Amino acid sequence: MSQVQLWTYIVVGITFAMYIWIGYSNRVRDTKGFYVAGQGVPAIANGAATAADWMSAASFISMAGLISTMGYDGAIYLLGWTGGYVLLALLLAPYLRKFGKYTVPDFVGDRYYSQTARLIAAIATVIISLTYVAGQMRGVGIVFSRFVGLPIEWGVVLGMAVVAFFALLGGMKGITWTQVAQYVVLIVAYLIPAIAIGMLLTGNPIPQLSFTFSDIIPRLNAVQVDLGFKEYTQPFQSKTQLDVLAVTIALMVGTAGLPHVITRFYTVPSVRAARYSAGWALLFIALLYTTAPAIAAFARYNLIDTLQNATVANVIEGEKQNIYELQYPDGTPVSWATSWQKTGLLAFYDKNGDGKIEMHPGAAFEGKNFKAPTDSTNEVYFDNDIIVLANPEIAQLAPIVIALVAAGGLAAALSTASGLLLAMSSAASHDIYYRILRPNATERxxxxxxRSMILVAILLAGYFGINPPGFVSQVVAMAFGLAAASNFPAILLGIFDKRANSAGAIWGMAVGLGFTLVMILLMKSNVIFGTPAPIIKDFMGISAEGIGTVGMIFNFALALIISRVTAAPPPEIQELVESVRIPRGAQVVEGAH
Amino acid sequence: MTKTKDAPKPATGKGGGGGGKKQTWSAEKAKAYWRRNLTLIGILLAIWFLVSYVFGILLANILYGVPIGQIPASFWFAQQGAIIIFVILIFVYCWIMDRVDKEFDVNE
Incomplete structure (x- = not known):
């Protein structure tokens, strides 16, 4: 066993023991504790929990790499996955907290005095969370296989067991406090290698400062142009301006409509705490989200710069790919390049045999067949994930840091998975079972x-983690579009438009959700149904990732129009709206549990 | 976007859920409180829209020639500045609403 592996076992072991201990010491007995942590979570802790809940394995491992490839257009993720918190803090969180129940369908069903509206919101919650959670479980498996050498399946099972332990015992309370711990693990694991690589390339320990004020970006721009790429900072290289706009809106509004994020704001003690915890959440998220673009640029510069100066010292024939051992001009080996080629995330092919590896635009290989080079002059393939994963080795950090990155990736995946599992199971057990089917059910x-629904959800997520449908990774980003087109308009109008009624909300949600779902299926039919090509390419220039924006507009328009041509909501509903708008005042909602 | 047809009845005795302090909450006061909230939300969301969608996306090419530090201004807004301003906007909302809540005596 290598030193890195040994450290990984130790660090991951310690963090897992910590999560289990936290879960055990936060066991709950009643539904209020189970669904909303007894509404006793301090604002700053809820902020940290929300940040961990929010930042998934994709944010942690893949986002910097995506930005590195997309350059300017990576802003869709940076803006789209942060801007929604402003909407949450100003438009949704305080009022939902004042309403004070357990779930998104709770609000939608009560506000629109309709079991149909409740059911649609519950179904939307399950669809959104299920598409999202499958990818998380897979993420746990992948991190295990990469760092510990465990088969992916065993990694998934281990992740399921840990989540099951604290989610079953502690419900929302257990999940909340483990998420707080998971946030600390993931942010430390993200920042240490980022600071180290920033120091190495710019001499400045704060990545955000060296990103803006050092000459690293101008140098990157210059070297990109030399190699035939466009400038790194040039906008709209990978997407059109219209599509960038639509995708950013869909991701932002979707963030504000994601059930597992909204539910977190029910767990704080007051309206004021709901506002502040949105602020803390975004501050904690921003720590990672302003570091990611710096890592993206630094790592890309380092990759290009290393390849430009290094020469091929030796080539080892491999079964799947040839391993190129490179050396710096002074003769020292480029060891990280060798070790990452062995994982299949990095591949070279010295096509012109000049003893140098050259990076140019275009695909270097036929797909992922690293024995089949294309005619393009590009000699490099790299997987986006390598941008984050290889940093500790590039910066020559101790093995314990590499182990910490593994623990950070696992924390990111597990915290998001547990939040989603709770949102999904409470839609089934609280909204559908208790609020619709069996209103007389006892507390027991x-x-x-x-608890049984959480178990079902964990098994389902685990199944998809082990047998991922081919399209999972393709549709995860679309969960946001679905949330933007269904939940967000219904909740927003429920608070800000007293005239909004059940007919408007039901039609708005049904059409918004239906349109977005159908469009995604048509645009992604090649991966979902296996058609040779997508049935439609885009909708008036907007891709599947951005289509939720159009669905959202339909939802808003229908809800506003239909509400105005049908009967106004009954007086007690208008009073409910009045009461959620004021932080303190008589509880109009009957039965606050 | 709110159009209230029938003004809410002046509900008296909506004493805080715990404080037990006597509170007179008239329809006018409720309206005034809500208007203050909406104005603040409007201003903050205008800034939110400006720094992200306008500076980062709609004017991306125009602001490309203007530098902030060593990088184009639009790039800075799109990958750093807007996110930092988002955080500030939320805390500004919290602070101002704290004062508004106190002024209207609806603070918790």
Whole structure:
């Protein structure tokens, strides 16, 4: 066993023991504890929990790499996955907290005095969370296989077991406090290698400062142009301006409509705490999200610069790919390049045999067949994930840091998975079972139902983690579009438009959700149904990732128009709206549990 | 976007859920409180839209020639500045609403 592996076992072991201990010491007995952590989570802790809940394995491992490839256009993720918190803090969180129940369908069903509206919101919650969670479980498996050498399946099972332990015992309370710990693990694991590589390339320990004020970006721009790429900072290289706009809106609004994020704001003690915890959440998220573009640029510069100066010292014939051992001009080996080629995430092919590896635009290989070079002059393939994963080795950090990155990736995946599992199971056990089917269920029955639904959700997520449908990774980003087109308009109008009624909300949600779902299926039919090509390429220039924006507009328009041509909501509903708008005041909602 | 047809009835005795302090909450006061909130939200969301969508996307090519530090201004807004300003906007909302809540005596 290598030193890195040994450290990984130790660090991952310690963090997992910590999560289990936290879960055990936060066991709950009643539904209020199970669904909303007894509404006793301090604002700053809820902020950290929300940040961990929010930042998935994709944010942690893949986002910097995506930005590195997309350059300017990577802003869709940076803006799209942060801007929604402003919407949450100003438009949704304080009022939902004042309303004070357990779930998104709770609000939608009560506000629109309709079991149909409740059911649609519950179904939307399950669809959104399920598409999202499958990728998370897979992420746990992948991190295990990469760092510990465990088969992916075993990694998934291990992740399921840990999540099951603290989610079943502690419900929302257990999940919340483990997420706080997971945030600390993931942010430390993200920042240490980022600071180290920033120091190495610019001499400045703060990545955000060296990104803006050092000459690294101008140097990167210059070297990109030399190699035939466009400038790194040139906008709209990978997407059109219209599509960048639509995708950013869909991701932002979707963020504000994601059930597992909204539910977090029910767990704080007051309206004021709901506002502040949105601020803390975004501050904690911004720590990672302003570091990611710096890593993206630094790592890309380092990759290009290393390849430009290095020469091929030796080539080892491999079964799947030839391993090129490179050396710097002074004769020292480029060891990280060798070790990452062995994982299949990095591949070279010295096509012109000049003893140098050259990076140019275009695909270097036929797909992922690293024995089949294309005619393009590009000699490099790299997987986006390598931008984050290889940093500790590039910066020559101790093995314990590499182990910490593994623990950070696992924390990111597990925290997001647990939040999603709770959102999904509470839609089934609280909204559908208790609020629709069995309103007379006892507290004991509801707890049993809550725990069994979490178990079902974990098994389902685990199944998809082990047998991922081919399209999972393709549709995860689309969960946002679905949330933007269904939940967000219904909640927003429910608070800000007193005239919004059940007919408007039901039609708005049904059409918004239906349109977005159908469009995604048509645009991604090649991966979902296996058609030779997508049935439609785009909708008026907008891609599947951005289509939720159009669905959202339909939802808003229908809800506003239909609400105005049908009967106004009953007086007690208008009073409910009045009451959620004021932080303190009589509880109009009957039965606050 | 809110159009209230029938003004909410002046509900008296909506004493805080815990404080037990007597509170007179008239329809006018409720309206004034909500208007203050909406104005603040409007201003903050205008800034939110400006720094992300306008500076980062709609004017991306125009602001490309203007530098911030060593990088184009639009690039800075799109990958750093807007995110930092988002955080500030939320805390500004929290602070101002704290004062508004106190002024209207609806603070918790």
């Amino acid at each position: 029955q509801r707890m049993i139902m809550g």
